[in-house]
Amino acid sequence: MDRSKETVSTLGRMPSTRRHWSRAALFTGVGLLLAGCANNAPQDIFEPKGENAKKIDTLQRPVFYIAGIVALIVIGIVGYAMWKFRDRGQDIPEQSHGNPKLEIALTILPAIILAAISVPTVISVFELDKKTDTECIINVTGQQWWWEYDYATGQCGDVKIDKPIVTAGELVIPEKTNVLLRITSRDVIHSYWIPALNGKRDAVPGRLHTLRMQADQPGIYTGQCTEFCGLSHARMRQAAVALTTSDFQQWVDNQLKEYVAPEAGSLAAEGEAVFTANCSKCHQVNDLKNADGSPVLSDPDLYVVSGVAPNLSHLMNRTAFAGWTFDLLTEECRTALWTAKPADFGAMYLKGVTPECFNEVALRDWLRNPPAMKPMFVDPNNLSSTGGKYRGMPNLNLKPDQIDQLIAYLLGRN
Amino acid sequence: MFTTGSKLFLGATALSTVSAIVFGASVGGSAGMLGTIGLISVAVVFAFIAGINLFTRDGNVSATEADVERNTAAAQAGVGRSMWPLAAALGSAGLVVGAVSKPVVFKVSFVILLAAAAEWMVQGFSERVSADPKYNEGIRKRLLHPLEFPLLAAVGAIVFIYSFSRIMLNIDKDAGRWVFMVIGAIITAAGFIFAAKRGMGKSTAAGIITVGALALVGVGIASAVSGQHPIEEHPEITSAVCLGTASEAQIEEIDTKASQSVAAKSNVLANVHLTSDEQLYALNTGIGYVQYHEIMVPQSNTVHVMFHNDSAEPRRLTIHLGTFKAADGTEGSEEADCTTAVEKGGTAFLTFKITKSQLASTTPYRLTVPGVEDQEIKLLVP
Ligand SMILES: [Cu+2]
Numbered sequence: 001m002d003r004s005k006e007t008v009s010t011l012g013r014m015p016s017t018r019r020h021w022s023r024a025a026l027f028t029g030v031g032l033l034l035a036g037c038a039n040n041a042p043q044d045i046f047e048p049k050g051e052n053a054k055k056i057d058t059l060q061r062p063v064f065y066i067a068g069i070v071a072l073i074v075i076g077i078v079g080y081a082m083w084k085f086r087d088r089g090q091d092i093p094e095q096s097h098g099n100p101k102l103e104i105a106l107t108i109l110p111a112i113i114l115a116a117i118s119v120p121t122v123i124s125v126f127e128l129d130k131k132t133d134t135e136c137i138i139n140v141t142g143q144q145w146w147w148e149y150d151y152a153t154g155q156c157g158d159v160k161i162d163k164p165i166v167t168a169g170e171l172v173i174p175e176k177t178n179v180l181l182r183i184t185s186r187d188v189i190h191s192y193w194i195p196a197l198n199g200k201r202d203a204v205p206g207r208l209h210t211l212r213m214q215a216d217q218p219g220i221y222t223g224q225c226t227e228f229c230g231l232s233h234a235r236m237r238q239a240a241v242a243l244t245t246s247d248f249q250q251w252v253d254n255q256l257k258e259y260v261a262p263e264a265g266s267l268a269a270e271g272e273a274v275f276t277a278n279c280s281k282c283h284q285v286n287d288l289k290n291a292d293g294s295p296v297l298s299d300p301d302l303y304v305v306s307g308v309a310p311n312l313s314h315l316m317n318r319t320a321f322a323g324w325t326f327d328l329l330t331e332e333c334r335t336a337l338w339t340a341k342p343a344d345f346g347a348m349y350l351k352g353v354t355p356e357c358f359n360e361v362a363l364r365d366w367l368r369n370p371p372a373m374k375p376m377f378v379d380p381n382n383l384s385s386t387g388g389k390y391r392g393m394p395n396l397n398l399k400p401d402q403i404d405q406l407i408a409y410l411l412g413r414n
Numbered sequence: 415m416f417t418t419g420s421k422l423f424l425g426a427t428a429l430s431t432v433s434a435i436v437f438g439a440s441v442g443g444s445a446g447m448l449g450t451i452g453l454i455s456v457a458v459v460f461a462f463i464a465g466i467n468l469f470t471r472d473g474n475v476s477a478t479e480a481d482v483e484r485n486t487a488a489a490q491a492g493v494g495r496s497m498w499p500l501a502a503a504l505g506s507a508g509l510v511v512g513a514v515s516k517p518v519v520f521k522v523s524f525v526i527l528l529a530a531a532a533e534w535m536v537q538g539f540s541e542r543v544s545a546d547p548k549y550n551e552g553i554r555k556r557l558l559h560p561l562e563f564p565l566l567a568a569v570g571a572i573v574f575i576y577s578f579s580r581i582m583l584n585i586d587k588d589a590g591r592w593v594f595m596v597i598g599a600i601i602t603a604a605g606f607i608f609a610a611k612r613g614m615g616k617s618t619a620a621g622i623i624t625v626g627a628l629a630l631v632g633v634g635i636a637s638a639v640s641g642q643h644p645i646e647e648h649p650e651i652t653s654a655v656c657l658g659t660a661s662e663a664q665i666e667e668i669d670t671k672a673s674q675s676v677a678a679k680s681n682v683l684a685n686v687h688l689t690s691d692e693q694l695y696a697l698n699t700g701i702g703y704v705q706y707h708e709i710m711v712p713q714s715n716t717v718h719v720m721f722h723n724d725s726a727e728p729r730r731l732t733i734h735l736g737t738f739k740a741a742d743g744t745e746g747s748e749e750a751d752c753t754t755a756v757e758k759g760g761t762a763f764l765t766f767k768i769t770k771s772q773l774a775s776t777t778p779y780r781l782t783v784p785g786v787e788d789q790e791i792k793l794l795v796p
Contacts, residue, residue, distance in 0.1 A: 137700040139712050152698065152710040153794060164710045164796040180700040182683070186714055206716050207681045210700055284771070286796070300714070301769035307714025 042196070042222045042338075049196035049221060050214045052128055056199055059124045063117055070113075128199070131210060134180040138171065140211075142183070142190030142203040142225065143306035144391045145232040145374070146323040147171075156252075158245045165255045166284075167317075168310035169324035171213075171240040174248040179213040186306040187391075191227035194240045200226050215242035217342040220319070220349075231375045232392070237324040247346035254350070254414075255314055259287035262412055271409025274402050282309035282393070285413065305377075305389045316353040316414035322374055322393075326362040333357035352414040360407060367403045369395045419472040423464035430457040498534035505530055533558065574627070577634025584637035600626075648672055656732040656752035658784040669728075669755045682763075683717040684709050686731060686781060686791060690724050694781070694789035708792035711779070716767045719781070721753050723762075728755040729783050733766050733793075736775030748777050752784075768795050 046061075048054040136156035141148045149172075151165035157177035171194075173179045183192050185203040192211060193200040201211040215221065225236035243251060262268035272288075276296055280288065284298040301307040315321065319329050319337065327334055333356075340348050351357075362373075371378050376392025383389065398406070416424070434453035441449060467473075508523025540554035541547075578597075582590050604626070608619060648671060654660035655668050684696040684706070695705035696719070711717055721731035732752040740746050753762035772779055772795045779793040 131700055132702065134700045137698060139710065139715075141712055141715055148712065150710055150712040150796075153708060154698075154701075154704065154706065164794050166712075166796050182700060184715060184717075206718075208683060208699060208717070284796075295773050297771055297774050299770070307769055 043224070045195045047196060049219065050198070050216055052198040052212045052214055053196055055124050055127055059120055062120075066113065066117070128212060129210075130212070131180060133178050134212075135177050136174070136179045138173070138179060138181055140171070140181045140183045140192055140203070141186055141308075142192065142229070142236075143186040143308060144188065144230055145225070145236040145376070146310060147190075147192070147225075147236075147238045148308060148310070151252075157248070159249045159252055161252055161256075163256055165252065166311040167255070167314065169238055169320060170318045171238065172248065172251055173213060173215065173240060173242055174245050175215050175218055175242040177214065177245075181211040181213055183209045183211055186308065188229050189227050190225045190229045190236065192223070192238070193226045194221050194223035194238070196221040197240055202227055213240065215240065218242050218244055218247070218345040218349075219342060220338060220345075230391075231377060232323065235323045235325040235374045237320075239320070239324055241349060243346045243349065247350060250350055251317070254317065259285070259313070260412070261289075262409060267405055267408040268412050269409075271405035271407070274398075274405050275409055278396055278398070278402075279312075279406075283312045284309075286311070286313040303389060305386050305391050309393070312410070312413055314352075314413055315410055316358075316412075317350075319349075319353070321363070322366060322370070325374065326366065327359045328353045328363065329357050330359045353411070355411065358411060363407060363410065364403060367396075367398055367406055371395055417467055417472040420464045420467035423460050423467055427457050427460040427464055430454075430460055496534065496537055498530045498537060501526060501530035502534060532561075573631060577631050577637075580634045580638040581630075583642045584640055586643050646671075651752060651754075653748065653750040656730070656750035656784070657734075657748065665755075669730075672754050681718055682720045683711070685720045685722060687722045688725050688729055688731075688783055688786065688789075690726070692725050692783075692786045692789065694783060694786065694791060696781075696791050706791070708794055710794045710796075711768055713771065713795055714767065714769050716765065718763060718765045721756065721762045721764060723756045723758060723760055725786075726758055727785065728757050729785065730755045731762065731764055732782050732784055733764060734777060734780050734782065735766065735768065736770065736772075736779055737777040738770070738775060745776075768793070771795055 046057065048057040137152050137154075138156075139150040139152065141150065146168055149165075149167050151161055151167075153161050153164055155161075156179075157174040159174060171181075181192065181201070183201050183203045184207060185205045187205065189205070190203040191200050192203055194213070197213050197215055198211055201209050203209070219242055221240045221242070223238050223240070225233060225238070229236060262272055275283075275285070276288065276290070280296045280298055282298055282300045282303050285296070288296040290296055298309070300309045303309075310321075316328065318324075319334065320327050329337065337345070337348050365373055370376065370393040372395075374392070376390070376394075377383075377386070378390045378392050378394040380394060430453050434450050434457060437453055438446060438450035440446075505523045505527030508519055509527060512518075512520025512523050536557050537554060540550050540557065543550050543553050581593065585593060604622065608614065649667055651668055651672050652660065652664075655665050658665075682699055684698050686694065686696045688694050695707060696709055698704070698706050698709055719731070723729045730752045732750055735749040735751060737748045738746045751764070751766055753764050756762045768779060779795055781791040781793065783789060
């Protein structure tokens with residue numbers, strides 16, 4: 001490049017460092033603006049998909065517009081003043097201070113705006129806290145670094161749940177039903193948020209906070225933990241899946257169906273033995289039996305700080321694992337599910353992870369070395385601060401053929 | 415002849431030379447080699463700086479103007495006697511004593527030494543800022559008062575609070591109330607008097623405060639020496655009491671003395687009611703209109719339930735926490751926890767955490783009210 005020319009041309013305008021800054025600012029601004037236009041943004045707060053989120057939206061939009069107009073006016077006036085009265089070597093004008101009329105007006109005007117905004121705000125706050133129309137309650141518990149859902153027995157919308165259901169990562173609810181989440185934590189503070197369905201609610205150990213959930217139609221709505229909770233906070237995600245009543249009934253039936261042991265002599269049967277020996281001390285698979293017919297019971301409270309590990313009975317009925325960060329579905333199948341029409345969604349979701357759609361690589365990597373995929377507090381030589389317990393899943397140093405067997409076994413957990 | 419600066423650096427040169435010799439003679443190997451070279455280098459550097467100081471006459475007095483030497487700031491004698499060398503000596507001694515006795519002595523001495531060093535340095539500096547002692551004193555205050563006042567105030571507050579807390583720990587509960595009120599009243603009254611009597615001399619006020627402070631510290635020390643009044647522990651609620659197998663006396667003791675905790679109602683998993691005709695049911699938080707006889711409790715969650723007694727008798731809510739085999743395989747006995755007995759219309763709070771699946775226990779997890787038959791709320795722990 002011809003340096004001399006550039007120097008000459010910049011001399012007349014602005015110093016080159018200042019030009020760098022303005023260029024950077026321009027790029028950042030345009031970048032931010034374009035990011036707002038992304039069409040593949042499932043956590044867009046301006047796209048409510050349920051009654052509660054719509055209430056928030058109706059409240060925030062006018063506020064956003066009013067604030068935007070106020071901002072434009074202020075920026076405009078400041079910009080105008082900066083331009084009009086810029087330093088051109090003129091004399092310093094007469095200095096004055098204070099203008100009571102203007103100041104009173106500029107105090108009263110925002111006060112009126114805020115007072116006006118506060119009316120719908122307070123109404124919405126109370127509406128969003130309503131509990132008298134609950135049709136289903138689900139316990140939601142956060143821990144480092146995943147969410148557990150415990151379905152209470154009793155009615156959930158039009159579906160009756162006879163036995164408790166325990167699952168992880170993916171919340172499944174009936175559509176058009178007022179679900180009340182009862183949120184708490186087993187270790188540090190987390191925060192539950194599905195932007196398309198409602199605002200955030202903190203999960204605080206020892207406290208029970210409630211959050212309404214309602215989805216207008218079947219679909220998958222994603223979210224993430226929004227309270228910094230340590231090492232893998234960024235990998236603590238979640239989703240809510242809404243199904244029609246009949247599909248939800250099917251999902252519940254499937255969660256409560258009897259355990260089907262793999263066929264004797266199969267690879268999966270070998271996997272069952274490997275699972276019982278290596279995994280069942282932390283993970284529960286409902287109704288799994290020892291050779292003598294006694295139930296295999298997990299003791300996660302002895303090994304994990306939070307006292308639990310994900311229930312794996314129906315792992316293959318979820319679409320992602322480990323804090324809902326890694327896909328159990330191949331990219332193709334996931335895209336098909338995520339973009340499915342509401343009418344087709346339920347049937348597709350209930351199929352679970354089929355062998356054709358199984359994203360085996362991720363689960364294999366996980367079994368080979370979990371902390372390499374997701375940072376966790378699991379160095380066996382460095383657990384003195386937790387009394388020997390893990391925060392997360394340790395590397396179990398499994399052999400390749402054990403992993404093959406486990407994969408075959410887990411693929412049957414649907 | 416020798417200027418002030420050069421004397422300092424000549425001394426440092428001598429010290430490092432001696433150290434180099436001693437070190438070199440006593441420590442062998444490559445460490446000794448390296449150390450000696452280092453110390454010699456230090457000596458050379460100090461000698462060099464001493465030379466420069468000599469040559470430039472410390473850089474502040476022209477060698478030709480002899481009388482300037484007497485009038486410069488640096489040539490002034492220190493104004494006041496200083497307490498800081500003494501404090502520093504005390505601190506150093508304390509450091510040594512602390513090193514072999516108690517760590518707290520070491521820490522306190524270290525703080526004293528640091529404070530003395532800072533004060534001494536600033537005093538030394540400020541006394542030579544100019545030839546005007548008044549101005550110099552002003553400089554010292556300007557530098558140190560923003561540090562000294564808050565620190566002294568903090569120390570004063572700590573001594574005050576500590577003395578007061580020793581007094582309160584020494585006297586018994588009922589006397590404590592009175593002492594609190596009386597001291598509070600005295601302080602308030604003193605405040606009023608100070609505010610009202612404008613004409614009061616500075617020293618009178620200071621005198622009164624000093625006497626008060628000394629009295630407080632004196633009584634505080636006396637109280638600390640005589641020790642604390644006995645503190646009665648809350649008795650631990652036992653399974654036997656909750657299951658109704660303990661003796662009358664033990665049950666009575668728990669009901670009158672066990673600690674009762676109450677927290678916000680919105681945080682409970684369920685409200686458990688015992689009706690006037692002794693029926694037990696639960697209202698699951700979130701669904702107020704269904705009476706539940708089983709509630710799901712997530713494993714390893716700390717949960718709270720609120721017990722409401724509407725029956726005529728005083729009743730407690732007992733949680734049955736299961737029966738487990740001991741590590742050596744022997745059968746265990748049922749574990750339980752409970753609230754204290756509450757009167758009709760009363761409420762009590764029960765907090766628990768169940769870490770094992772129901773299948774691990776040979777007896778069911780449930781809530782019951784001892785004395786009320788055939789009523790229970792199942793706790794489902796999958
Ligand atoms: Cu979190």
